[in-house]
Amino acid sequence: MRVASTLLPLVGVALADASSVSPGCTALQAHQHLGDSVFPRNSTVYQYESQEFWSNTEIMSPGCVFRPQSSRQLAAGLRSLVHANAPFAVRGGGHMGIRGSNNIDHGVLVVMSNLTTLELSEDHSLLSLGPAYRWQDVYVYLEKYGLSVAGGRLGPVGVPGLLLAGGVNFYGNQVGWGCDTVVNYEVVLADGSVVQANKHQHQDLFWALKGGSSNFGIVTRFDLETIQSPKVWAGAHTVEAKYVDQFLAATAKYASDIYDPKTHIVPAVVPGDELLASVILFYDSPNASYPDIFKPFTDIPAVSSTLGFKTVAEFAAETGAMVVPDIGDVFVAGTVVGITYDELFKGIQLINTTFFAELPKLYAQIPAANISTIQLDWQPIGADWIAASAAKGGNALGLDPTKVYLCYAEVVEWIGSAYDGIVAQWVEETTYKINNATQKAGLYDPFNYMGDSAGFQSIFPGYGQLNHQLLQTVARKYDPTGVFQALMPGGFKSRLFLRLYPATLSASAVDRRCSLELRCSKSRFIRSPQETSSPFDYVVCVHKAIDNEGAVANLSSAIGETTTIVLIQNGVGNEEPFREAFPQSSIISCVAWVGATQTRPGVVQHSPAENTELGLFPNAALAADEEQRRLRTFASLLHQGETNVSVVDDIQRPKWEKVVWNCAWNAVTALTLVDTHAWLSSSPDAEPWTRRLMREVIAAGQACGVSLQDELVEQLMDRIHSLPPIQTSMQMDHVHGRQMEIEVILGYPLRVAREHGVQTPLLETIYLLLRAVNGRLG
Numbered sequence: 118m119r120v121a122s123t124l125l126p127l128v129g130v131a132l133a134d135a136s137s138v139s140p141g142c143t144a145l146q147a148h149q150h151l152g153d154s155v156f157p158r159n160s161t162v163y164q165y166e167s168q169e170f171w172s173n174t175e176i177m178s179p180g181c182v183f184r185p186q187s188s189r190q191l192a193a194g195l196r197s198l199v200h201a202n203a204p205f206a207v208r209g210g211g212h213m214g215i216r217g218s219n220n221i222d223h224g225v226l227v228v229m230s231n232l233t234t235l236e237l238s239e240d241h242s243l244l245s246l247g248p249a250y251r252w253q254d255v256y257v258y259l260e261k262y263g264l265s266v267a268g269g270r271l272g273p274v275g276v277p278g279l280l281l282a283g284g285v286n287f288y289g290n291q292v293g294w295g296c297d298t299v300v301n302y303e304v305v306l307a308d309g310s311v312v313q314a315n316k317h318q319h320q321d322l323f324w325a326l327k328g329g330s331s332n333f334g335i336v337t338r339f340d341l342e343t344i345q346s347p348k349v350w351a352g353a354h355t356v357e358a359k360y361v362d363q364f365l366a367a368t369a370k371y372a373s374d375i376y377d378p379k380t381h382i383v384p385a386v387v388p389g390d391e392l393l394a395s396v397i398l399f400y401d402s403p404n405a406s407y408p409d410i411f412k413p414f415t416d417i418p419a420v421s422s423t424l425g426f427k428t429v430a431e432f433a434a435e436t437g438a439m440v441v442p443d444i445g446d447v448f449v450a451g452t453v454v455g456i457t458y459d460e461l462f463k464g465i466q467l468i469n470t471t472f473f474a475e476l477p478k479l480y481a482q483i484p485a486a487n488i489s490t491i492q493l494d495w496q497p498i499g500a501d502w503i504a505a506s507a508a509k510g511g512n513a514l515g516l517d518p519t520k521v522y523l524c525y526a527e528v529v530e531w532i533g534s535a536y537d538g539i540v541a542q543w544v545e546e547t548t549y550k551i552n553n554a555t556q557k558a559g560l561y562d563p564f565n566y567m568g569d570s571a572g573f574q575s576i577f578p579g580y581g582q583l584n585h586q587l588l589q590t591v592a593r594k595y596d597p598t599g600v601f602q603a604l605m606p607g608g609f610k611s612r613l614f615l616r617l618y619p620a621t622l623s624a625s626a627v628d629r630r631c632s633l634e635l636r637c638s639k640s641r642f643i644r645s646p647q648e649t650s651s652p653f654d655y656v657v658c659v660h661k662a663i664d665n666e667g668a669v670a671n672l673s674s675a676i677g678e679t680t681t682i683v684l685i686q687n688g689v690g691n692e693e694p695f696r697e698a699f700p701q702s703s704i705i706s707c708v709a710w711v712g713a714t715q716t717r718p719g720v721v722q723h724s725p726a727e728n729t730e731l732g733l734f735p736n737a738a739l740a741a742d743e744e745q746r747r748l749r750t751f752a753s754l755l756h757q758g759e760t761n762v763s764v765v766d767d768i769q770r771p772k773w774e775k776v777v778w779n780c781a782w783n784a785v786t787a788l789t790l791v792d793t794h795a796w797l798s799s800s801p802d803a804e805p806w807t808r809r810l811m812r813e814v815i816a817a818g819q820a821c822g823v824s825l826q827d828e829l830v831e832q833l834m835d836r837i838h839s840l841p842p843i844q845t846s847m848q849m850d851h852v853h854g855r856q857m858e859i860e861v862i863l864g865y866p867l868r869v870a871r872e873h874g875v876q877t878p879l880l881e882t883i884y885l886l887l888r889a890v891n892g893r894l895g
Contacts, residue, residue: 141203141225142181148197154190156182166228171273171440172214174537179206179226186231188303188311188337195335196309198225199600206607207335209248210275214448215572218607219278227335229277234338237262243300246339248277253437256430263347265429267295270383270397272437277336282567283328283514285496285524287351287399287429288344290378293506294514295341296327303338307600311337316510325591327512328580330567331608332592332601348403351432352424353439356417358392365469367413368396369462372497372523373455377410378505384414386469387492388476397436398424440490440530449527449544450569452579453555454520454562461523464560468525469493471554475547482539483531490530496566498522513588514564515581522562526569542746545573549749567609573753576609652677655751658695661850662686662861669698676702681747685709685729687779688861689772689818690869692734703744704734705751708771729755732768773818773825778833779862780814781807783847784883787857788890792842806879808834813877817866820873854894859887 145155156162158181166182183205185191198205204224211219220226234247235258244266246255253272259265267286269279279285284295292298301315302323312334314323325333356364368384383397396414400406403426407415415424423435453464472493480488503518516522527547529540548571555561564579577585596602602610653675658668662684676682682695685707692704708730731752733744748764755762765771785796785807797803811830818825837843850857863884870877 140201141183141198141205144197144201144203145181145183145194145225148193151183151185151190151194151197154184154186154194156184166208166230167220167226169228169230170208170211170220172212173534174214174216175211175218175220177217177220177222179221180223181225183225183227184231185227185229188232188305191227191232191335191337192305192309192311194227195305195307195600199307199309199598199604202604204604204606206605207331209277210251210273212251212273212275213278213568215570215607218572221607229337232337237264237343242343243340244343246276246341248275248336248339250276252276252279253430253433256428256433259343260428260430263345264343265346266341266343267292267298269295270433270436271440272433273440276339279568280339280341281326281328281330281336283512285566285568287349287381288346288401289381289505290375290499290501291401291505292342292344293502293509294327294512296512297506297509298342299327299339300342301338301340302326302336304334304336306334307596307598321587321591322595324511325513325588328514328567329588329591330576330610331605332588332610333595334601346401346403346429348426348428349432350400350402350406350424350426351398352422352427352435353395353397354414354417354419354424355393355395355421357420358394360417361386361392361394363417364394364396364414365465366462367417368495368497369458369465370413371410372461372495372499372521373458375410375497375499375501377408378501380408380410382411382414383494383496385492385494387490388473389491393420399432448569449548449571450524450565450567450574451527451548451551451555452522452524452562452564452566453560454517454522455560456519456521460560461521463558464523464555465495467554467558467560468551471551472527472547475543475550479529479540479543482543483536487532487536488529489532490528492528494526494528494569496524496526498524513580513584515579515584516564520562522564524564524566524569526566542743544571545746545749546742548574570609573750575753652680654679655681655683655754657683657685659685661856661858662688662691663856663858665691665694665861669694673698681705681751683707683751686861687775687783687858688865689769689776690865691861696734696736700736701738703736703739703747705731705748706734706768706772707731708768708775710775729762730765730768730771731755731762732765732771734768767824769823770825773814773823773866774829776818776862776866777811777814777825777829779845779847780866780880780883781811781833782837782843783845784859784863784887786843786845787847787851788883788886790848790851792844792848793837793840794842797837804834810879810883813870813875813880814866816875817870817873817877817880820875821869851890851894856894857887857891859884859891863887 142155145151162184163182166184167179168176170176183194185194204221205227206219206221206224207227208219209229213219229248231249232247233249234245235250236245241262241264251272252269252274255266255268255276267284267288270287280295280299286295301313303311304314304322305311312319314326316323322333326336364384371382379401381399385395387393387395398411398414400408455461455464498516499521500518503516506512527544529544531540552561565574565576567576570576577588656672656675660668676699678701681703682699683705684691692706695704710728731748733748736744752762752764782793786793789796808830811833815825815827815829847857863880867877867880867884
């Protein structure tokens with residue numbers, strides 16, 4: 118997804134272009150020790166590596182491929198990329214299907230294919246494992262030793278993606294997450310150093326890598342514990358549609374009391390020509406079969422079954438054959454929590470019912486022949502799993518040991534890129550409805566398992582506030598310049614677009630009271646939209662609304678047919694010039710209540726109290742469902758960045774409410790050059806006068822159909838009295854000789870009042886006076 122942010126002091130437009138052509142290929146080829154590992158587009162290696170992905174959604178067009186031979190060579194290459202400020206992506210097994218998660222257009226694709234460490238320790242208790250592998254390779258290697266590891270359940274899944282996401286595995290009730298069995302990581306950090314992270318060295322990094330993904334460095338070796346498991350009893354037990362309710366009840370029963378830790382299940386409901394339900398059953402025993410805990414499943418007559426004794430390598434090949442490569446795919450994660458059977462069964466039924474109620478909408482838009490797979494999978498994470506995880510030192514995932522987590526995954530696989538947008542919209546809308554249903558039932562949990570999540574979903578807030586903050590602290594420590602936040606755009610992370618001036622582009626930061634600091638360098642910005650290569654999904658206008666007509670004229674090359682324009686601005690009526698110029702675009706208006714102070718050039722400190730409201734400026738030329746999808750997608754991006762954001766049906770009401778505030782306090786302080794408390798105490802008449810001004814603006818809004826309440830005056834007066842003295846942004850603009858936003862804050866309400874015959878003498882007077890001041894400021 119491409120997002121641009123407009124930076125308009127007075128003239129010009131600057132856009133953060135996340136996909137500009139990287140200079141990284143040139144930098145790598147110029148390095149005397151790296152040239153042999155860099156492959157241009159016309160090479161055979163490039164043709165192979167740029168296609169080596171499980172999902173077609175990940176096929177992109179990198180500028181070149183960098184295939185390092187060792188961690189030291191990777192470190193040298195990373196230093197070159199950082200020095201060149203060049204975007205890059207890293208691919209391990211290439212299984213994650215989120216576009217851009219492990220590939221990149223124009224930048225450098227770093228592939229781990231040659232980092233092929235695969236060896237057992239002398240006592241066979243540890244396996245050292247490079248990121249080149251998929252789990253099928255690992256299981257085959259261990260098979261001759263009668264060993265296994267807590268790795269992926271499907272053979273084609275890659276090693277690094279699974280372990281850095283947490284790692285759901287067959288042995289979870291015995292050993293916890295896959296990441297819990299890692300005893301050491303070899304990591305290349307942003308500065309090019311190579312470190313070992315374990316319980317003795319870099320303990321904070323060791324913890325953060327257990328579920329924190331790629332936000333801290335590039336892992337070049339995993340040392341993980343092995344498991345004695347020569348053979349297991351496992352397979353798929355598939356039943357007819359008439360038994361689905363019994364099947365779901367069996368799932369809830371297992372989840373509510375997982376009394377045998379050697380077991381693992383993956384139940385799924387699979388629609389198709391006929392509805393089927395199938396459960397993968399796994400029992401870690403070389404000689405025992407049909408354990409009692411599986412009886413609620415195995416008592417249901419099977420239409421097919423592959424249950425039997427086999428090695429884990431054989432079973433991973435079997436499950437791997439169930440998935441289809443080289444097509445489009447999307448996974449969406451979610452979780453319900455409970456303790457009792459009744460709670461868990463209710464959660465399962467809610468999700469199942471909602472999911473299947475939405476399926477006709479998908480079938481109506483995609484031919485049946487183009488839909489390869491649709492299914493709803495379940496994954497219980499219970500007390501034994503969480504306890505085993507804690508016994509090994511814990512991780513970043515933050516699960517509560519008093520709850521049972523019933524994670525689910527919506528899976529859609531299809532043929533034909535023409536349907537990518539349809540599927541994306543359907544899964545997002547379906548997930549939104551599922552979450553609403555489970556929230557109303559009191560069963561929702563924000564935890565989304567990263568390995569099954571879609572790009573629109575938030576991950577780290579579901580780990581809990583403390584763990585999320587700790588992850589950010591570790592990221593700042595080991596990646597202080599934000600290399601893995603900005604130069605490596607793929608993966609789950611927060612993104613920030615900064616409002617900067619040319620003199621401060623080389624080293625600028627936003628400090629949100631220690632919750633986030635991100636530094637960017639000047640080549641991440643361009644001076645005009647004409648420099649961008651293609652339109653953006655979202656163009657975010659965060660400039661002062663002084664010359665929106667001029668902004669509109671400059672933006673045409675950055676806006677395409679599917680671009681959504683986001684206006685984070687003061688005032689009302691500011692959508693109109695954008696709608697006139699771009700009649701086919703969606704427009705999202707935002708009301709942002711943010712306290713911020715520029716403490717020194719290039720450093721902006723935000724107060725903890727922030728709130729942003731989002732809503733559509735409806736476009737009758739577009740489908741309402743599509744506009745809602747774009748709105749929710751943008752809101753989810755802000756949620757991932759920990760912005761307090763709420764979506765509202767009628768954005769004009771909060772916009773006018775803020776204009777009532779700004780007409781009073783911004784206008785008065787800009788004209789008098791005193792702060793809010795000094796104004797109120799300047800005369801006994803100051804507060805009554807301010808109240809009358811507010812009422813005039815409210816009357817103007819009401820006249821044009823905005824549902825403003827008369828009680829708003831008292832609410833805003835109470836608020837100003839509760840706050841410390843404020844020097845408003847309009848006042849600061851006057852002090853520093855900058856143009857003020859008087860037209861969208863005062864002029865538009867005044868024009869509306871005149872059109873509807875509303876008398877606003879105070880508003881008219883203060884508008885005329887400030888307009889004269891603006892004229893003097895030039």
